[in-house]
Every structure is written in structure tokens, then in C-alpha cells.
Amino acid sequence: MIYAISDLHLGSSVDKPMDVFGKKWEGHFDKISADWRAKVGEGDVVLLAGDFSWAMTLEEVKEDFRRVSALPGKKVILKGNHDYWWQSLSKVKGILPQDFYLVQNDVVRIGHYLFCGTRGWTTESDAEEDQKICARELIRLELSLKEMAKMREEGDVVIGMTHYPPFDLTMQSTPVTALFRQYGVEKVVYGHLHGNVYAKRKVFLDNATYYLTSCDLVDFALVPISD
Numbered sequence: 399m400i401y402a403i404s405d406l407h408l409g410s411s412v413d414k415p416m417d418v419f420g421k422k423w424e425g426h427f428d429k430i431s432a433d434w435r436a437k438v439g440e441g442d443v444v445l446l447a448g449d450f451s452w453a454m455t456l457e458e459v460k461e462d463f464r465r466v467s468a469l470p471g472k473k474v475i476l477k478g479n480h481d482y483w484w485q486s487l488s489k490v491k492g493i494l495p496q497d498f499y500l501v502q503n504d505v506v507r508i509g510h511y512l513f514c515g516t517r518g519w520t521t522e523s524d525a526e527e528d529q530k531i532c533a534r535e536l537i538r539l540e541l542s543l544k545e546m547a548k549m550r551e552e553g554d555v556v557i558g559m560t561h562y563p564p565f566d567l568t569m570q571s572t573p574v575t576a577l578f579r580q581y582g583v584e585k586v587v588y589g590h591l592h593g594n595v596y597a598k599r600k601v602f603l604d605n606a607t608y609y610l611t612s613c614d615l616v617d618f619a620l621v622p623i624s625d
Contacts, residue, residue, distance in 0.1 A: 399437075399438070399439075399442045399443075399622060399624070399625055400442070400443050400444075400445065400511060400557060400622070400623040400624040400625075401437060401438060401442065401443070401444045401445070401471075401620035401621060401622055401623060402444065402445035402446075402447060402587040402609060402611040402620065402621045402623050403430065403444065403445075403446065403447075403611050403613050403616065403619075403620050403621060404445075404446060404447035404448055404449060404478070404561065404587070404588070404589025404590070404611040404612055404613065405447075405448065405449040405478070405589045405590065405592070405611075405612045405613050405614070406426075406427065406430065406446065406449070406450055406451070406462075406466075406613060407449055407450075407451070407452055407480070408427060408450065408451045408452065408453075408462040408465065408466075409451065409452040409453070409462075410451075410461035410462050410465060411453060411457075411458040411459070411460075411461050411462070412452050412453055412454070412458055414452040422614060423614065426613065426614070426618055427465070429618035429619075430613060430618050430619075430620075431469060433618065433619045433620055434469045434470070434471075434620055435469065435470065437620055437622075438469065438470045438471040438620070439470060439471065440470050440471060441471075442470070442471040442472070443471060443472045443473070443474060443508055443511065444469075444471050444472070444473050444474070444620060445473075445474050445476075445513065445557070445559060445587050445611070445623065446466075446473055446474065446475040446476065447476050447478070447559050447560065447561055447587050447588055447589045447611055448476050448477055448478025448479070448480075448481065448517060448561030448589055448590065449478030449479065449480045449481060449561065449589065449590070450462065450466075450475060450478065450481055451481065451483060452480065453482070453483040454482050454483055455483055456483055456485060456489060456490070456492075456493050458483060459483040459493070460493055463493065463494065463495050463498065464495070467495035467497055467498065471497070472497050472498075472499065472508055473497055473498045473499070474498075474499045474500075474501060474506055474508070474513050474559070475498060475499070475500060475501070476500075476501045476502075476515060476516075476517065476559045476560070476561060477502065477517050477561065478517065478561040478589070478590065479517065479561065479562070479590070487500065487502055499513075501513055501514060501515055501516075501542070501559055502516075503516065503538045503541045503542055504541075504542055504545050505542055505545045505546040505549055507549060510551075510553055510554050510555060511554070511555050511556075511557060511624070512546050512549060512550060512554050512555070512556045512557070513556075513557050513558075513559060514542040514543055514545070514546040514556065514557075514558055514559070514583075515539065515542055515558045515559035515560050515586070516535050516538040516539045516542055516559075516560060517535060517538075517560065517561045517562065518535050518539070518560040518561055518562035518563075518564060518574065518588070519531045519532045519535050519562055520532075520562060521562070521563070521564070521565060521566045521572055521574070522566045522567070532573075536573055536574065536577065539560075539574065539577055540577055543558075543577060543578075543580075543581040543583070544581075546581065547581055555585075555624055556581075556582070556583050556584070556585075557583070557585045557586070557587065557623060557624065558578050558583040558585065558586035558587070558606075559586070559587050559588070560574065560586065560587075560588045561588065561589055561590050562588065562590050563588050563590060563591060563608075563610075564578070564586065564588060564608065565601070565603065565608075567594075569598075569601055569603065570603075571603065571604055575603055575604040575606065575608075576604065578604065578606050579604040579605055579606065583606055584605065584606050584607065585606065585607055585609070585623055585624060586606055586607070586608045586609070587608075587609045587611050587621070587623060588608060588609070588610065588611065589610070589611050589612040590612065591610065591612050591615060592612055592614055592615070593614070593615075594615075597610055597612075597615055598610065599615070599616065599621070609621055609623060
């Protein structure tokens with residue numbers, strides 16, 4: 399099974415308690431852990447679509463990795479906008495537990511599953527700087543998708559990952575969803591949203607199913623993506 403959850407915002411080594419954002423956040427990692435242990439076997443995969451930790455350095459994030467590594471299954475992680483600890487790929491890999499895999503402008507294969515994607519950026523801003531970042535993230539997404547296309551074999555299941563929603567509140571097609579459609583990706587996970595009234599757990603768009611995985615919006619429970 400493939401599951402997904404995002405925006406854990408862990409802070410084992412920093413003073414950033416999540417319950418300041420509301421009572422439902424009290425003990426949120428305990429809730430996630432209990433659900434995780436009830437669902438996930440050692441052969442399963444959990445996708446973590448960004449904002450893993452409030453840590454600012456690699457040293458600070460180590461304890462958060464240790465806590466999640468203690469949970470069953472393989473973990474595939476993508477960078478979020480608050481993952482300031484995420485430095486160069488080589489440095490992150492240097493502290494990564496063996497059961498973690500990184501997606502950064504490339505693709506990860508686990509069995510017959512291929513995981514690809516990029517952080518993304520807001521699609522709702524006309525500011526020049528935001529437009530530049532969006533354009534750069536599109537390039538990174540296509541690099542990942544091109545690499546996936548080279549690796550893809552008959553019977554493979556491809557799952558895309560972004561941190562930011564790939565569409566705005568109108569939930570219409572965007573350059574991001576167009577790329578996923580172009581490369582035949584039928585399942586995509588994303589997060590980033592918190593408390594947004596327009597957020598839907600599933601959106602069907604451009605021949606793909608988009609799964610919202612922000613932990614507070616999915617009741618701190620892993621979202622099943624594929625069996």
C-alpha cells in the first residue's frame with residue numbers, strides 16, 4: 399500500500415509547539431503515529447509531501463527523522479516551504495535514515511512504483527518574484543517527469559508529489575496539472591493548506607486524482623493512495 403500525509407511540522411529540537419494553532423493540534427504526532435502503526439506494514443510506503451520539520455539545521459532535524467524512522471514502512475520525502483533545514487542533496491542524504499528516500503528534481507523507484515515531483519509554489523500571485531519561482535519550479539517538475547519517463551516500464555504506477563497545491567481555489571487546469579497530464583501521471587499528492595474552506599480531499603482534474611494530505615485537514619490520519 400501507498401499512503402501519504404504532509405505538513406507534520408515536527409519540532410523535537412526547537413520550541414515550536416503546534417497547539418498554538420488550535421486545540422486539535424494537541425499531541426498531533428501521537429495521533430499520526432497511532433494511525434500509522436495501525437495501517438502501515440514494513441512493505442508499505444508513506445509519502446511525506448513537505449513541511450516535515452520546523453528545524454533550521456540538519457543537526458536539529460535528526461531527532462524528527464529518528465521519531466518518524468521508528469514507524470513502519472518506507473518513507474519518501476519532498477521539500478516544503480518551511481523545511482529550512484533542507485540543504486544540499488548530499489548533506490541531507492548524509493543524515494538520512496536508511497528507510498527514507500528523497501525526491502528532488504528526480505524520481506524514486508520502490509518496486510513497481512515511481513515517485514516524482516517538486517515543491518511547487520503559489521499559483522495565486524501575480525507578483526514578479528512569485529512568477530519567477532513558479533517558472534523555476536515548472537522546470538524542476540519537468541526534469542523529474544522526464545527522468546520518470548526514462549525509467550517507466552510496463553506495469554509501473556507513477557505517483558506525483560508537490561508541496562504547494564497545483565491549482566488555485568478555482569481548481570482549474572494550470573501549467574502544473576498540464577505537465578502531469580502530458581506525462582501520464584494519474585495520482586498526485588500535495589499539502590501546504592491549513593484551514594482553507596475550499597480545500598477538498600480529492601480533486602479530479604486533467605485525467606488525474608489530486609489528494610490533499612495536510613495532516614490537520616485529513617484528521618491526522620494517513621491517506622491511502624494506491625494498493
